[in-house]
Amino acid sequence: MYVCICHAVTDREIRAAVAGGAARLEDLTMTLGVGAGCGCCREAAVALIDERLVQIEESETSSIAA
Numbered sequence: 223m224y225v226c227i228c229h230a231v232t233d234r235e236i237r238a239a240v241a242g243g244a245a246r247l248e249d250l251t252m253t254l255g256v257g258a259g260c261g262c263c264r265e266a267a268v269a270l271i272d273e274r275l276v277q278i279e280e281s282e283t284s285s286i287a288a
């Protein structure tokens with residue numbers, strides 16, 4: 223699904239960027255252009271960043287506990 227229409231960026235691309243180290247909207251803006259146009263996508267992009275960071279953290283916690 224497209225999150226940023228202005229720069230044709232999908233939720234998959236955002237999740238991959240977060241997995242690759244992006245942790246703030248500014249990181250996505252610099253690498254993918256997310257939020258650099260009309261700005262309508264910023265809230266959704268931040269929500270995706272937060273969601274993906276939680277998933278990564280949970281994954282790391284469960285692998286440490288195993």
Ligand code: FES
Pocket residue numbers: 225226227228229256257258259260261262263264
């Ligand atoms: S939809 Fe992302 S900047 Fe316009």
